Amino acid sequence: MNNFEELQNKWQNQSGTSATDNGFETLLHSVKSIENKQRIGNIVLTITIIILASFLIYVSGYKSNTFLLGISLMIGSLVVRIAIELYSLKKLRSINFSKDSSTFKSDLTNYYSFRKYIHYLVTPLALMIYAIGFVILLPLFKATLSHGFYLYILFSSIVFLLIFCVFIYKQIKSELSKLKQLQVQD
């Protein structure tokens, strides 16, 4: 027969939970590596924006309205989607883990509720606009590119879109399940 005090005693004296110097070194390494990754992430993002802006300036010289419309829809939907992801990341990072657990839980629930709105509205809309932009460009591709390269672009884009959809579906499923569990009363 174990009473609670016995359980407590056993709990506090369990082995294998003590700190080691090696453990601290590994931890410190992880901390520094996260800070480096954040720095690298910012550099990559800046370079991407510069490349995208240069590309837009380059294509703005084209006289074809169809081309400009198609490419603007594709790049525009991508930029909006990326901007929303970055905003979400900022929102997630701003959740304070040192608040009391009830407040934290409510902040996390609000975050995933906000993500639900993105998943059900913004993401399908962005995907649709991207696909429309691509379809607008197809006749131009067909007229200017070789038949083989045209087919390559067509099929690789469909495959890319499908892979992207599966990836987004998995992310949505995981986040909605988290939201569901957070909303369980306990």
Added chain:
Amino acid sequence: MVSKENKYKNIYQENYPKVMRLCMGYTVGDEALAKDLAQETFIKVWQNLDGFRNESGIGTWIYRICVNTCLAEIRKQRKKDRNLSIDTFQVSDSNEDPTEKEDMLVQLYGCINKLSSTNKAIILLELEGLPQLEISEIMGIKHEAIRTRIHRIKQQLTKCVNNE
């Protein structure tokens, strides 16, 4: 003047065992997963250390981060954990030692895992021997409500461990 790194090392050494025990409670005794969660907790401690204003004790502050980290991260593993708990229970009941851990601890992990996430956090903090007022501060639940909950969970847990 103590550097941030030295201060951090002291915090780590003083608080690692209790953080690790709490994480072990959340992961049903899965040591590898618990180590990951403990590491995640201390990474957040580092990231927020400059903002710590001594409004609560450092211990309370770390417990909050740890409980919230487990709450946020463990959801991915929960289904797996439940299965693990049931398996562990079956082996434990048949008096076969599945790991080197003592039977009672294994049984305890399994019983804790049957609780809801909030009740799990509350009882893990109670097992650590924290005053109920501090538990109520960590959980953001009124002291009176915590007292009642703890009483109920303690009974539940003791019964479960004793297979009643």
